Amino acid sequence: MTVASNGKSQSHGRSKKMRPPFPLARKFPSKLERWTYRTFNGIENRLWPFRPSVFSSSLIAITAYNIRVPTNFLMQSIPSFDNKYLKIVKTLAVSFGVTYIPVFIVRQLLCYVYFSYKGFLFEDPKKPSLKTKIWGIFRKFLSFVSPPQLESCDRLLPRMPVPKLEDTVEKYLQSIEHTMNKDEYNIVKEQAEQFLKEEGPRIQRYTKLYSLLVDNYVTPFWVKYAYLYGRSPLLINSSVGHGDLFEDAPATWAYRAAHIVYIEYMSHLAIDKQQYKPLGEGLVCSRHYQNMYAVTRIPGEEIDYRDDYGISKYVIVAFEGRLYRIDMCDENNMLYSIDDLSKIFYELLNRGLTPIEDARGKIPALTHDKRDQWARNRKKFFLENETNKKALAEIEAAVIFISLDKEDYGHDSQKPEKLSHFLLNMLTGDGTNRWVDKSLNYVISQNARAGGTTEHSIADGAEFDHILENFVFLDTEYLEYPPIEEQKQIEKIDESDKNKLKLSRELEFDVNDEMASEIDRCYEAHLKQKDDLDLASLIFTEFGKGLIKKCGVSPDAFIQMAIQLANYRVIKYPQLIVIILLITLGSRQIRLDLRARFR
Structure with missing residues (x-):
């Protein structure tokens, strides 16, 4: 069943018992609506595990009591004032203090007792200690009575300790x-x-x-010096590649694109509204989630910085050398359904324009350059040119960057090189189909295979995996695909659809000879880097992370030791070529992370 933006359902065989991992929005929020829910969420996160309704009711009751009985002990403990306004301030201050003190005490206990407990990490899950059992019971109780929002627990997590x-x-x-x-x-x-x-x-x-x-003295330095100060090109050296499932999606090109864009946009709005379920019921910090969408890494000559555009109404799509803007809602801010988006993508794919094969069709190649040179080119060719400046602003404020790729990607057990080719392209692109600075690039192939590239300074493996797990569930379990023939009928667009929907709009660029020369240079340099990269994939199903944990080793440490052993053997025995760049441990989802965050 596909949930339409107008609240109606389009039956595609979904089980009624299925529930999405977060609410699927129907309308793009106005500025007032966004300010309202962000303010409410900010208050709730500072009161959790108490709810604002409970706190406000208690505050009103205590204030009423202080007004009715101004001679009570607490009111008498503070000097009286003749001025009526100061009396009001005194009453409100006493009432707020009395109401908030229990909240403060409970939050401090949670911070220094509940969230600081780490004993469960070092124990056999089948034979936990009494402390861990009590902690686990309290955790279930707390999650049931007052389930946290995405960022409710961030201020309660213990500070990062300084080791000896x-x-x-x-x-x-x-x-x-x-x-x-x-x-x-x-x-x-x-x-x-x-x-x-x-x-x-x-x-x-x-x-x-x-x-x-x-509360964390490590992260700002790590992001600054490990990522933002880096001057090398981001693709291959820093950015993360990812792919979808082993099985082919039962979808047309346009319908698959609509599915992916719809899901990612719902995820974008859910994170902004803090409707995402936090990992471990709040045991893991969730501040990086805000960096996942509508964020761009801006190049600098010495150091980069990230620009957060909040929430955006559109995505940017690359197809046959052209860049397009696709809006996610209509003039009344009502979000398009998957069926609506499939029509928009179908019209784009069948527009019949001649592919651009010269430098004008390779503009994204400029972002593949070294960061200092890209910063200079960005200033010269974009910020100092009004046409290009406008296009750049639209690209950088987009939710995600989409590439519609005419290649057929996939997995064939008889041809393992096919999967290696797919993952290599997810990591590197072809030199023209990634806007490298964007927080998230998605690639959708002609045979409906999906993958992409993520800029690494925005977050780590835990956030990437959480986003992709929700994506896979929605894509395969909740928002099921109708039969192919039905999809083909749905995505066909007529004149009434063209009048109702906002079709894709091509971005305009002004490319002079100097800019074209730089585009070609960046493109050729990236192809050399891509050709210098060897990647082989291995789908390993004999055992998974469960067995590794039984050995008392984390799956991450296990894979890193395997890579170190491979490196040792290569150095010790030059005749052996051992390349381990991808290992999937009992997971349906292919995950590539060159910084060794393998599952």
Whole structure:
């Protein structure tokens, strides 16, 4: 069953018991509506596990009591005022204090007792300790009585601890001991001992002081120096590739595109409204979710920065060298249904325009460049040209960037190279079909296969996986596809549809000779990098993460050790070529993350 934007249902065989992981919106919120729900959510997150309705009712009751009995103990404990306005302020202050103190105490207990408990991480789940059992019972009770919103628990999570300097240095030396020869290791060990005696203690004091002022002293430095200061091209070096399921989607090209865009847009609005269910009932920080959609990494000559555009009404689509804007709602802000979007994509795919094969059809290649050079080109060719500046603004504020790819991707057990080719293209693109700066790029092939690329500075594996898990559920279980022949009938567009729907609009660019030369240079440079990348895929089903956990090792650590072992064997035995770039552990979903965040 496909849920239409007008609230009606289009029956496609969905089970009535199915529920989406988050509400599917019907209308794009106005500025007032967005301000209202964001304000309400902000208040609720500062009161959780108490609800605003409970808090406000208590506040009103206590205020009424203080007005009715102004001689009570609390009112008498504060000096009286002759001024009537000061009396009102006094009454409200006392009432608010009395109402909020229990909230404050409960939240502090949750922070320093419930959320700080980590014993369950180190115990056998089949034989938990009494502490863990009590903690687990309380967790279920809390989640049932007051289920948190996406960001309800973020302010209650414990601060990132500062480890002992000696322990950090010791673990570092242990981690490199077997990757260096004896002489190299002794040099590093001597430098480490010198660091402990000289600048180390001073830096440690600064770190402890800084950690008292923020709840996480690591993330800002990590994002800044590990990502935003990086000057290398993002594709291959930093960005993450991802793919959909092994099975082919039972869909036409246009209908599959409509499905994907609809789901991702619902996800975009649900995150903004904090209707996403938080991981672990709030045990995992969720602040990165706001970076997933309508966010662009802006290049700088020395350091990049991220620009968050809030919520957006449209996506940008690349097809045959042209870029198009596709709106997600009509003039009345009513969101289009999947069927409506399929008509819009069908019209775009069948517009019959000649593909652009020269530099004008490769404009996104400029984003594949080194970050400092892209920053200079962005300023010269876009910000200083009114036509291109307008197009750039639309691209950077879009929810996601979509590429409609004429290649056929997929998986064939008899031809494993087919899957490797698919994943390689999800990671690298073809040099023209990714706007690299966008937080999320999606690729939809002619045979309805889907994948894409994610800019890595916005988030980590946990958020990516959560988004994709919800996507897979909605795509395969909740919003089922009608038969192919029915899809073909649905997506056909007539004159009444053209009058009712906002069809895709092509973005205009002004490409001069200098810009064309830079586009060609960036394109050729990216092709060289792509050709220099070897990727082989392995679909491994003999065992999965469950068995690995029984061995007392995390799946992430297991894969990283496998990669290190492969590297060791390559170095020790040059005649062996061992490439492990993708391992899928008992999962339906293919996941590629070159930073070794494999599931």
